[in-house]
Amino acid sequence: MSGKPNIIVILADDMGSWALGCAGNNEIHTPNLDRLAAEGMRFDHFFCTSPVCSPARASILTGRMPSQHGVHDWICSGNVTRSELREEVQGKPIFADERTAIEYLAGQLTYSELLAEAGYACALSGKWHLGASAVPQKGFERWFSIARGGCSYMKPDMVENGEVTLMDGYVTDLITDRALDFLNEISQQDNPFYLSVHYTAPHSPWDRSEHPESYVSMYEDCPFDSVPELPLHVNQITSAPHGEGERRKELLRGYYASVTAMDDGIGRIIARLEEQGLREQTLIIFTGDNGMNMGHHGIWGKGNGTFPLNMFDTSVKVPAIFSHPGVIPAGVVRSELVSQYDLFPTLLAYAGLSNPDPYPLPGRSVLSLLRGEEDDGHEDIVIYDEYGPVRMIRTQAWKYVHRYPYGPHELYDLNNDPNEDVNRIDDAACESVLKDLRRRLGEWFGKYTDPSKDGRIAPVTGNGQLAPLGVGITEGSAFK
Numbered sequence: 001m002s003g004k005p006n007i008i009v010i011l012a013d014d015m016g017s018w019a020l021g022c023a024g025n026n027e028i029h030t031p032n033l034d035r036l037a038a039e040g041m042r043f044d045h046f047f048c049t050s051p052v053c054s055p056a057r058a059s060i061l062t063g064r065m066p067s068q069h070g071v072h073d074w075i076c077s078g079n080v081t082r083s084e085l086r087e088e089v090q091g092k093p094i095f096a097d098e099r100t101a102i103e104y105l106a107g108q109l110t111y112s113e114l115l116a117e118a119g120y121a122c123a124l125s126g127k128w129h130l131g132a133s134a135v136p137q138k139g140f141e142r143w144f145s146i147a148r149g150g151c152s153y154m155k156p157d158m159v160e161n162g163e164v165t166l167m168d169g170y171v172t173d174l175i176t177d178r179a180l181d182f183l184n185e186i187s188q189q190d191n192p193f194y195l196s197v198h199y200t201a202p203h204s205p206w207d208r209s210e211h212p213e214s215y216v217s218m219y220e221d222c223p224f225d226s227v228p229e230l231p232l233h234v235n236q237i238t239s240a241p242h243g244e245g246e247r248r249k250e251l252l253r254g255y256y257a258s259v260t261a262m263d264d265g266i267g268r269i270i271a272r273l274e275e276q277g278l279r280e281q282t283l284i285i286f287t288g289d290n291g292m293n294m295g296h297h298g299i300w301g302k303g304n305g306t307f308p309l310n311m312f313d314t315s316v317k318v319p320a321i322f323s324h325p326g327v328i329p330a331g332v333v334r335s336e337l338v339s340q341y342d343l344f345p346t347l348l349a350y351a352g353l354s355n356p357d358p359y360p361l362p363g364r365s366v367l368s369l370l371r372g373e374e375d376d377g378h379e380d381i382v383i384y385d386e387y388g389p390v391r392m393i394r395t396q397a398w399k400y401v402h403r404y405p406y407g408p409h410e411l412y413d414l415n416n417d418p419n420e421d422v423n424r425i426d427d428a429a430c431e432s433v434l435k436d437l438r439r440r441l442g443e444w445f446g447k448y449t450d451p452s453k454d455g456r457i458a459p460v461t462g463n464g465q466l467a468p469l470g471v472g473i474t475e476g477s478a479f480k
Helices: 031-038 053-062 111-117 171-186 213-219 245-275 340-350 376-380 428-448
Strands: 006-012 041-043 121-126 142-146 157-160 163-166 193-198 282-288 320-323 332-334 383-387 390-394 398-403 410-413
Touching: 006 245, 031 245, 031 282, 031 320, 053 340, 111 121, 111 193, 111 340, 121 171, 142 171, 171 193, 171 245, 213 245, 245 282, 282 340, 383 428, 390 428, 398 428, 410 428
Parallel strands: 006 193, 006 282, 041 332, 121 142, 121 193
Antiparallel strands: 041 320, 142 157, 157 163, 282 320, 383 390, 390 398, 398 410
8 A cells, every 4th residue: 555545434323244145145235335345355253342333333433342431322312402403393302312412432532533633534424323413523524414323214314514404315315425525525635535424224214115115116025034034032122113924024125225225325435436536545344333133033123122132143243344456355255253343453554553542442453354464363352242231252162141230141152053042051061161251251341441431330221321421410320
C-alpha cells in the first residue's frame, strides 16, 4: 500500500452470519456481498462482543468490552431530547422513553477520532444508537443519522443538519444515497476518507408494507429451508415478532428482502468507487452488530430474544468480509476466532497508525491474516462475550456461558455438538474442562473490567438502557 488507504465500514443491524449466499445460504440473494467475499477475505468465526446493538457498536468504535465502556443494553433513552422531536402523536412525543440527549461514549477514545486526527475525512450515514444522535461526534465531520436505534423503513426518523424529522422514503435507500453524496464530496479532496455506512437492515419490522414489493416478491415462493422450523424456545420473549406457518414465512420474506435491498445499496457504493477510480485505494469491511435467530434454536431475536439472555452462536456470530483489491488475497475464507474488539487495533494498523492511549484493550490486530500471512498466535485465541450479567468464553472446541449470580450456566462441546443442543454443565466427564474455562473467564474479565462499569452487577434485562452507569435518573436504575 502506498499512502493511507480509504476505509469504508458497512455495518448491518441484526444480521446473522448465516444470512449470506457466500456463507452457504442458497435461498438469500446477496450478489454484491458475495462478490466482495470473492474479491476479498471472509471470516466464518467472527464474533460480536455482546449480542445486542448498542454495546456491540460501542465496542467496535472503542475496542473496549461492555464492562469497560459501560454500555450494556440497547439505548432506549438519551438518543435525542424531547425538544428535538418535532412530530407528535395525540399530543405526546413519538419516543416516550427519551428524556435528554446523552453521549454514552463521552471521554472514551474511538478509532474514528484517531483517523480524523491523522487527516482522514470522516463521515457517517445511518444508525448511530450511542446517544445524542443529533450531534456529530467522535471525529465525524459529516453526519446523517437515525434519531434513535430502530425505525420504520418507510417513514424513518432521521437526523440531517442537526434536525430530527420523519422522512418519506425507504431508509435503506436514504442511507445509501447519503453515503454516495459523501463519496462525491470527499473524492474531490486529497486526504483519505473514512466512511461508516450503518444500515438498519435487516432489523425488524419485517411486515410486507415496510419493504419495496420488488424485494419481497423475490421470496414469494421461497420455502425457507435455510432456516430451521422448530418449536418456540421455552424462554422466548413475547415482545419479539415470531410466528408459525404462513406468519413465519411472512416474517422471513421481510427479513430476506431487507438483506437483499441492503445488498443492492452496497452494490451502488462499490460501483461509485469504481467510477471514481477509488476502488483499489479503498478497504471495504462488511460486518454486523450482532447475530440473529429467525427460528434458530426456536428463538426469534438475538441475545435478548430470550430471558434469561442467551449466547448461542447464532446470537453472537456475525458476518465479516474484508475486501481491498491488490492488498487482501481474493476468495479466502478464514476460520480463526476473531472478535469485534479486534477491529480497533486492526483499523489503526491498516492505516499505519498507533494508539496513544495507555488504556488496556483486549483486542489484537489481524492485519497479518488480512495480508494472507500465517499467524500461529491466532490458534490459541479465545473469544469472550458479555451481556450484562451473562458472560461467555468460547474456544474452537468448547463454549461456557456463566450467568451471574445464580445461573443457569451452560457448557457445550462444539466439536461433537456444533448446534449447541446438549448442555453438559452437569456432566462429570467435563469437570476439568469446566474448571479451566471458569478460571480463564474470571481471569480475563478481571483484567479488563472497569469496576464502575461491571456488567455482573448491572440489572440488565434486555429491555433497554436509560442512562450511563453511575448517572442517577428518576427511577434509580440505568436499565428498564
